[in-house]
Structure formats: C-alpha cells, structure tokens
Amino acid sequence: xxxxxxxxxxxxxxxxxxxxxxxxxxxxxxxxANGYREYRLRDAVVLARVRRLTELGLxxxxxxDVLADEQGRELREVLAELDADLARQQxxxxxxxxxxxxxxxxxxxxxxxxxxxxxxxxxxxLPRGSRFAEFDQELLALVDTAAGPAxxxxxxxxxxxxxxxxxxxxxxxxxxxxxEIADAPPDDPRVAALAEELADHLPEExxxxxxxxxxxxxxxxEMSPAQREVFRLLLSIxxxxxx
Amino acid sequence: xxxxxxxxxxxxxxxxxxxxxxxxxxxxxxxxANGYREYRLRDAVVLARVRRLTELGLxxxxxxDVLADEQGRELREVLAELDADLARQQxxxxxxxxxxxxxxxxxxxxxxxxxxxxxxxxxxxLPRGSRFAEFDQELLALVDTAAGPAxxxxxxxxxxxxxxxxxxxxxxxxxxxxxEIADAPPDDPRVAALAEELADHLPEExxxxxxxxxxxxxxxxEMSPAQREVFRLLLSIxxxxxx
DNA sequence: ATTTGACCTTGACGTTGCGTCAACGTTTGT
DNA sequence: ACAAACGTTGACGCAACGTCAAGGTCAAAT
Numbered sequence: 001x002x003x004x005x006x007x008x009x010x011x012x013x014x015x016x017x018x019x020x021x022x023x024x025x026x027x028x029x030x031x032x033a034n035g036y037r038e039y040r041l042r043d044a045v046v047l048a049r050v051r052r053l054t055e056l057g058l059x060x061x062x063x064x065d066v067l068a069d070e071q072g073r074e075l076r077e078v079l080a081e082l083d084a085d086l087a088r089q090q091x092x093x094x095x096x097x098x099x100x101x102x103x104x105x106x107x108x109x110x111x112x113x114x115x116x117x118x119x120x121x122x123x124x125x126l127p128r129g130s131r132f133a134e135f136d137q138e139l140l141a142l143v144d145t146a147a148g149p150a151x152x153x154x155x156x157x158x159x160x161x162x163x164x165x166x167x168x169x170x171x172x173x174x175x176x177x178x179x180e181i182a183d184a185p186p187d188d189p190r191v192a193a194l195a196e197e198l199a200d201h202l203p204e205e206x207x208x209x210x211x212x213x214x215x216x217x218x219x220x221x222e223m224s225p226a227q228r229e230v231f232r233l234l235l236s237i238x239x240x241x242x243x
Numbered sequence: 244x245x246x247x248x249x250x251x252x253x254x255x256x257x258x259x260x261x262x263x264x265x266x267x268x269x270x271x272x273x274x275x276a277n278g279y280r281e282y283r284l285r286d287a288v289v290l291a292r293v294r295r296l297t298e299l300g301l302x303x304x305x306x307x308d309v310l311a312d313e314q315g316r317e318l319r320e321v322l323a324e325l326d327a328d329l330a331r332q333q334x335x336x337x338x339x340x341x342x343x344x345x346x347x348x349x350x351x352x353x354x355x356x357x358x359x360x361x362x363x364x365x366x367x368x369l370p371r372g373s374r375f376a377e378f379d380q381e382l383l384a385l386v387d388t389a390a391g392p393a394x395x396x397x398x399x400x401x402x403x404x405x406x407x408x409x410x411x412x413x414x415x416x417x418x419x420x421x422x423e424i425a426d427a428p429p430d431d432p433r434v435a436a437l438a439e440e441l442a443d444h445l446p447e448e449x450x451x452x453x454x455x456x457x458x459x460x461x462x463x464x465e466m467s468p469a470q471r472e473v474f475r476l477l478l479s480i481x482x483x484x485x486x
Numbered sequence: 487a488t489t490t491g492a493c494c495t496t497g498a499c500g501t502t503g504c505g506t507c508a509a510c511g512t513t514t515g516t
Numbered sequence: 517a518c519a520a521a522c523g524t525t526g527a528c529g530c531a532a533c534g535t536c537a538a539g540g541t542c543a544a545a546t
Contacts, residue, residue: 002493013534015535018495019532036494044462045388054532060531076350083344090333146253219244258505277524
C-alpha cells in the first residue's frame, strides 16, 4: 500500500499519517526504490488504533504512552482520567448552555443591554445625566458583568431600593451634589455632609459590602480628590457603624 | 488604573489584555508620560464583556463581530449558533464516554487486547500459527478497529461460525493450504480447488460482504500471486451465486 | 512521444489564545 | 542604594494537523 491508500483505508489524511511518523506514533515503513513509503497491513492496524484513541480525546502524547506501555495498565489509567475529564467538560458545557439561554432570553427583550436583566431594570430606574451617575453606572455594569449569576441577582436586589420611585429624587440630588464638588478641595465642608448623607441613603447591606473596598484602588482615581474624600469618609462612617 | 490592576479586576492576565489590544478587541487607552497604559472604568466594562463572551465559547473573532455590531442582531445569531454547537459537543462527549465505558470494561477483562470484546472472542477461536492466519487476524483486527460499534458486533457475529469447535479443523486446514500455495504460480490446480472450498466454507453473509472488495486493493499485495488468485476466483464464484 | 493528472517526496508556514521567556525601563519600599 | 515588583515591546512555544511550495514518479490519454 502507498500512503494515500493507507490513509483512505483508515479514514485520515496523508498529512496525518506523516505527522504520526514525525511524532514516532507510527513507525516509518520500508521505502520503495522511488522513495515512496510502502505500508503493510500491520501499519493500518496500528494507525486505526491510534485513530480510535485520539477520537476518544487522548492527546497524541498520551496515545504514544499507551502504545509504548504494551500492557493494559497505563491504558486503564489514562482512560479513567479521560472519563473524569469528559465528565467535567459535560458539566461545563451544561453551565454554558444555561448562561446562554439566560443571555438569549435577555437579548430578545433588551437587545442593546450588556448586563443581566435584573441589573438592567435597576439601572433604568437610577437617575441619569449627571457625570457621576454615568461613572456609577459603569461601575455597576462592571460588577454585574464580573460577578457570578447568584451574586448578580443578590447585588441587583440590594440596589433596587435606590431605584424605587420614592428614592429616585434623593438619588438624583446626591449625584448632582457629587458633580458640584468635582473641582472642590478635599476639605470642602460639603464633602463631609455628602458622606453623611450617602451613609444615610445607601442600604445597609450595600454599605457593608463597600467596607471591603480599598479607597486607593486604581479605578477610584477617576473620581476627583473631593469625591474620593467623600468615599473615604463614607467608608469610615460605615466601619464605625458596623463595629 | 494600570494594566495589572485592570487585569486583576476582571480576572485575566496582563498578557490577555495586551493580546486583546493587539486584535483590536479592546481599544488602546491613553498612555501616561512614562509609556504606561492608563485605563478607565469603561475599559474594564468592555474587557469584562469580552471575557463573558469568550467564556461562553465564542472565538475572539466572533466576539469582535458581536462588539462591532452594536446591535443585538448579530449577538442573537451567534449565540443561537453557539448553542447548537454546544449541543453537538454534548452529544459527541456522551458518545465518547459510552465508548470509553466499553473500552474500560473490556480492558478489565482482557488487558492486552486491541479489539472489541466480541471480536476478541472470535479471534481466540480462530486457528493460529499459519502465516496466512496471522495475516487474516490483522485484517480482521483492522476491520474491527475501523468500523462503527454496530457494524463491529454484526461483523463478529458473521465470523463466529468459523470459530466454532466443529469448524475450526477445516479453518485450520484451509489456512495451511493457503500457506502451501504461497510460492506456487497462479495457475496451480490447487488454487481453483481452494477457492471452491473457501466459497463453501465461508458464511454467506460474509461472502456477500466480500463482493464489494476490489481484488487490486493495495493491502492485497501482501498476499502471494497465487493467494490473490484464490481470492479473485472466490469473488467471481460468490458473484455468480448471488446473481 | 508527449502531455495531462493523480500520486508521492520534504520543508515550512498558518491556525487559536494566550503562556512564557528576554531584555529592558519605572516606581516603590527598606 | 539596591531589590522587588511593576511596566514596555518582541518573539517563540503549544496541539494537531491544513495548506501551500517546489518539485519527482508513474499510468493513461492524446
């Protein structure tokens, strides 16, 4: 047999056969006078065996080990491990399909949204138009995108009170005042007042979460010094309260 | 934010971020005076979104399309396709695990066997020791390895009569006579006799399958001319019978 | 007798999504 | 003052082949 016939017999490409030669998976057969490889039936048997194993998902290196082993020991070992691996993959795919279904359902409703449905609803409830509000929305979108599904729902629930009609007015006012102090020095008297107001306005759970944040985090550099100061004060107020 | 902080925030490596820049998935942010990239919260949002999509299994090119689309149209399209793809993968994995279980069970019983359990049993029943018998075993092993699971079982059943105790004697004798004519010319009288005997000995179903074979196939070159002639005659006998 | 077409040869680059040096500059902490 | 921990670009490595490139070989059709 020449290489093309061997390949067709087993159902692979000639390139694959030569690749296996290169890796030492399949021994190089004798050559004819013209340099062509001349295969025997044995080679086809080995090639088919290699093929079966790779189709099961073994890497070529693993196949090499299994073939070299010549005993069933390693084979069982590798197969068991592979089965465990496939089981993991199954779970992963299932999880992905679940998220996909979630995303698809959401895309039908709100084609332009990049966040989860819960969060999208909350975000629509929050005031807009202020510089700081935009910043806040980015922050919330980020948290929503980065968190796991369970956390996302919980987080959205924590925010919901701020988006309720009776709270929106005050939310908007606070945003406006945060905008106002953008260029103020950090020791402006409005800074401390705002921190107090925020501590009062934010749901407790949310405030508790913020305690873990570091006021020096890089993303906070996008706020002005005075705004950062508001948050520094807010954090200390919350910390005192929870102690 | 500098690149390390952005990466940590979203949960990827800095290399990944730079890779996304390279592919145009994430816009290059402004640089600081020292050449460092300076990221804003927006970038984190985009990066997180890219990340979510890739984790769902989208390729980076697909993610790029989705992001460029800016409308939900393409997103839905890609997601639906992806879901179909994942469904296919699930089925494939399931099939692989089924074959794996098969192989594992078999490996427990006969650690050194490279063929299916049915075929292994049949092969043990067939005579050995003759040159031609070895060739035949290779051929059968190959067919077993290459065929699908259903075909394998059917094929093994077709062979079983030849391995039964009452047929083994005659099988062995035929093998011996095929060995004998190895160096004979194709027009040796024993050739025609052997072809008749084989046509008589082989199960009908098996003979019917052989009709599809081409007597010039490369793997047949491993037989001597006289042996090939036996098969050529055998094929014509079978063809006449089935007409 | 030649030309076409189907095969074969080796060698090398392309694919995907980054990991991992290398070789170097910057900033920060002790 | 020096080390540790950041940042920069550039380039190679990985898995399992696909896909040219640039030929040589062989049988059949012209």
